[in-house]
Amino acid sequence: NRQITYAKVPDGTPTLDCFALVENAVPDLQEGQVLVANRFLSVDPYIRMRMERRDSYAPVMTVGSTMVGRTAGEVIDSRCLDLPVGTHVVGRLGWQDYSVATPSELERIDTAKAPMNAYLGALGSTGITAWVGLTQFGRPQAGETVLVSAAAGAVGSVVGQLAKRLGCRAVGIAGGAEKCAFVRREYRFDACVDYKAPDFAEQLAAAAGEGYDVYFDNVGGPIFDAVLPLMRLFGRIPVCGLVSQYNATEPYGVKNLREVFNKRLTLRGFVLSDHKDLWPQAVAELQAAYGDGSLVHRDTITDGLENAPQAFIDMLAGASVGKQLVRISAG
Numbered sequence: 001n002r003q004i005t006y007a008k009v010p011d012g013t014p015t016l017d018c019f020a021l022v023e024n025a026v027p028d029l030q031e032g033q034v035l036v037a038n039r040f041l042s043v044d045p046y047i048r049m050r051m052e053r054r055d056s057y058a059p060v061m062t063v064g065s066t067m068v069g070r071t072a073g074e075v076i077d078s079r080c081l082d083l084p085v086g087t088h089v090v091g092r093l094g095w096q097d098y099s100v101a102t103p104s105e106l107e108r109i110d111t112a113k114a115p116m117n118a119y120l121g122a123l124g125s126t127g128i129t130a131w132v133g134l135t136q137f138g139r140p141q142a143g144e145t146v147l148v149s150a151a152a153g154a155v156g157s158v159v160g161q162l163a164k165r166l167g168c169r170a171v172g173i174a175g176g177a178e179k180c181a182f183v184r185r186e187y188r189f190d191a192c193v194d195y196k197a198p199d200f201a202e203q204l205a206a207a208a209g210e211g212y213d214v215y216f217d218n219v220g221g222p223i224f225d226a227v228l229p230l231m232r233l234f235g236r237i238p239v240c241g242l243v244s245q246y247n248a249t250e251p252y253g254v255k256n257l258r259e260v261f262n263k264r265l266t267l268r269g270f271v272l273s274d275h276k277d278l279w280p281q282a283v284a285e286l287q288a289a290y291g292d293g294s295l296v297h298r299d300t301i302t303d304g305l306e307n308a309p310q311a312f313i314d315m316l317a318g319a320s321v322g323k324q325l326v327r328i329s330a331g
């Protein structure tokens with residue numbers, strides 16, 4: 001059983017020596033346990049926050065432990081009647097080929113309805129994050145304009161698609177003209193603005209129309225400052241993440257906080273795990289949207305568990321579109 005472990009605390013951007021590939025025997029199953037062959041691994045920005053010296057909203061990982069992460073896979077051995085061999089599941093099973101798990105650690109997935117990889121993206125915790133942040137804290141009304149950063153990414157792409165489904169105008173922010181074109185074409189946003197373009201501020205203002213009613217913030221940093229003056233009165237800003245800051249060695253100081261006061265904006269940080277009561281509703285609505293074609297899942301798949309560290313580093317640098325996954329085995 002190959003495992004990727006956490007070898008070193010990064011100093012700024014993680015490097016390959018922050019990870020180690022080790023090999024261990026697959027443990028024997030106890031009564032009530034199953035053996036899952038992991039097929040896909042999700043590499044996510046929050047993992048960077050767990051590779052720190054101090055806890056954030058989530059505890060840091062211990063050096064030497066298996067990297068945390070969600071996987072989708074198949075039960076290949078079972079000592080549990082509820083989860084027979086062949087059952088498809090997702091769970092927080094770590095960066096490894098095989099995982100021993102109990103039913104409480106796993107969710108069944110229906111791969112007749114959608115491919116396995118979608119359950120780590122638009123139909124999984126990524127999609128739920130977008131749904132919770134948008135509907136509970138963005139609270140968009142039909143006809144309003146919803147702006148989202150990291151729009152070509154896993155969470156951002158779902159936010160825009162859900163906003164469209166609710167009758168809103170969806171505007172994205174992404175890095176590079178190609179990514180912006182992808183967001184408009186694949187995710188059907190009304191507009192997408194390239195934050196790396198020299199005239200970003202002008203383009204963002206032009207796409208705002210009367211102003212942004214909701215800004216779903218995935219990135220923080222200078223983009224947050226650029227958006228604040230373009231918010232409408234009583235606008236809502238769900239703060240989902242600050243990916244532009246995760247590798248930063250110096251904290252970014254917000255300059256336009258005055259706009260929060262002037263415009264009477266609501267800023268609301270949220271973390272998915274605080275809203276477990278809403279997950280069933282979120283999943284039902286995401287599945288309905290996927291079923292009627294208003295929600296699409298796209299991903300970037302890197303082959304080989306051994307390439308997971310590089311995929312993670314590249315994802316943080318913006319190399320992926322949609323959900324960044326690693327294919328652990330062909331299944």
Ligand code: NDP
Pocket residue numbers: 044045046125126129150151152153154155156173174175176179218219221223239240241242243244245270271272273315316317318319320322323324
């Ligand atoms: P993405 O698929 O969006 O990948 C990260 C993206 O961040 C990159 O593709 C890149 O896109 C963008 N990015 C990186 N650096 C910068 C920068 N300096 N400025 C602007 N954009 C940057 O990841 P996820 O969808 O998985 O996560 C998106 C956000 O959601 C993260 O902040 C994450 O922590 C958060 N999150 C929060 C949860 C919660 O419970 N609150 C749960 C899950 C995720 P580009 O090429 O456009 O720069």
